[in-house]
Amino acid sequence: MSASLAVPSNVLPSVRFRRRMALLVVCCASVAAFLIYLKVDPIEFFRDFHFVSDLIKQMMPPDLRLLWVKHGLWTSLLQTVAMAFFGTLIGSIIAVILALFAAGNTSPSWALRLGVRTLLAVERSTPNIVVLLVLLIAVGIGPFAATLSLCIGTVGMFGKLFADAIEQVDPLPGEALIAAGASRLQVIRYATLPQVAPSVVANVFYAFDVNLRLAVALGIFGGGGIGFELHLAQSVLRYKDMLACVILILVLINVMERIADALRRRLFLQEV
Numbered sequence: 001m002s003a004s005l006a007v008p009s010n011v012l013p014s015v016r017f018r019r020r021m022a023l024l025v026v027c028c029a030s031v032a033a034f035l036i037y038l039k040v041d042p043i044e045f046f047r048d049f050h051f052v053s054d055l056i057k058q059m060m061p062p063d064l065r066l067l068w069v070k071h072g073l074w075t076s077l078l079q080t081v082a083m084a085f086f087g088t089l090i091g092s093i094i095a096v097i098l099a100l101f102a103a104g105n106t107s108p109s110w111a112l113r114l115g116v117r118t119l120l121a122v123e124r125s126t127p128n129i130v131v132l133l134v135l136l137i138a139v140g141i142g143p144f145a146a147t148l149s150l151c152i153g154t155v156g157m158f159g160k161l162f163a164d165a166i167e168q169v170d171p172l173p174g175e176a177l178i179a180a181g182a183s184r185l186q187v188i189r190y191a192t193l194p195q196v197a198p199s200v201v202a203n204v205f206y207a208f209d210v211n212l213r214l215a216v217a218l219g220i221f222g223g224g225g226i227g228f229e230l231h232l233a234q235s236v237l238r239y240k241d242m243l244a245c246v247i248l249i250l251v252l253i254n255v256m257e258r259i260a261d262a263l264r265r266r267l268f269l270q271e272v
Contacts, residue, residue, distance in 0.1 A: 055239065058239045058240075059239040059240060059242065059243040060240075060243070061240065062240055062243035062244040062246075062247055064244050064247075066241055066244050066245075067244070067248070072229075073226070073229055073245075073248070076219075076224070076225050076226045076228065076229045077225070077226050077248065077252060079143050079219075079224055079225040079226070080212070080215045080216060080219060080225035080226045080227065080252070081212070081215075081252070081256070082143070082147075083143050083146050083147045083150060083211075083215040083218075083219075083223070083224075083225055084150065084208055084211040084212040084214075084215045085208065086147050086151075087146075087147045087148075087149075087150025087151045087153075087154060087211050087215070088150070088154055088204065088207045088208040088211050090151045090154075091150065091151040091152070091153070091154025091155045091158070091207070091211075092154060092158060092200075092203075092204045092207060094151070094155045094159075095154060095155045095158045095159040095162055096162055096200060098116050098119070098120065098155065098159045098163075099159050099160075099162035099163040099165075099166055100166065100188065101113065101116045102116040102117050102120060102159065102160070102163035103163045103164075103166035103167045104167055105166065105167055105169070105171065105174075105192075106166055106184075106188055106192060108184075116159075117160075117163075120155070120156055120159040120160050120163075121156075121160075122156070123152055123153070123155055123156025123159075124156035124157050124159075124160060125156075126152075126156070128149050128150065128152075128153045128214055128217075128218060129217075129218070129221060131148075131149040131152050131153065132145060132146060132149040132218050132221055132222070132223060133221070135148050135149055136221075136222050141222045141223075141224070142222075142223070142224050143223060143224040143225060145222070145223060146215060146218040146219065146223025146224060146225070149218060149223070150211045150214060150215060150218070153211075153214070154207050154211065157207075158203050158204075158207055161199075161203055162196065162199075162200060162203070165196045165199040165200070166192060166196055169191075169192055169195040169196060170195060173190075173191040173195075174187045174191040174192060176191075177190060177191050201264065201267055202264065205260045205261075205263070205264050208256075208260060209253075209256070209257060209260060212252075212253060212256055213253065215227065216230070216249055219231070226245060226248065226249055226252070229245050230242060230245040230246065230249070233245055
């Protein structure tokens with residue numbers, strides 16, 4: 001008579017170790033295959049690094065005279081902030097409305113929920129650059145196309161986040177309102193939205209932070225703003241002007257981040 005093992009073989013340390021090692025080998029082989037396919041050569045990077053050092057030498061020192069000589073730079077900076085602000089504001093409002101139809105506990109029908117979820121997935125999977133290229137043909141080059149692109153991107157990404165937050169609310173306050181005779185809209189207004197308000201506010205500030213960086217990138221591709229000034233300086237090989245624009249962008253992003261943090265803390269303290 002053969003004695004049976006008290007512990008299943010698939011949970012033995014030796015078997016688990018072999019499986020983990022096999023998984024590690026497969027992951028390393030996959031990474032190596034991708035690097036070979038992409039023709040990534042670390043040695044070539046270090047061999048040609050002198051091009052980067054030469055560019056840094058040409059960019060130093062930055063031509064900060066642009067800040068008071070080129071008045072259009074401040075206009076471009078204001079355009080970038082405006083693009084991020086309106087793209088976030090309009091996109092967040094539309095995202096909240098669509099999230100109410102995409103959440104299982106607030107959507108009036110499963111078909112509408114599925115349709116809105118599919119729409120959000122399509123918007124979320126479409127890169128902002130692709131949307132901008134289409135809008136540049138539709139509405140022309142300028143900040144308006146970039147603002148629409150940021151708005152569409154905000155709806156796709158944060159519509160799903162808002163819908164997930166709505167589905168995770170505590171159902172007890174809503175059930176109490178329904179028992180008292182409240183309508184669906186009253187339940188959403190007085191039970192659902194107050195619970196998701198902190199999450200919505202935090203995500204809106206985060207969306208503005210993301211859109212501010214995207215507005216700079218979209219400006220390089222024809223969206224206007226400070227990104228266009230950066231692209232213009234690079235096109236005419238004025239690297240000192242380009243570094244000045246980069247410094248201005250970094251200062252702008254840090255200042256707007258501090259302002260957003262202060263507003264968020266103030267709102268949350270008032271709620272408490």
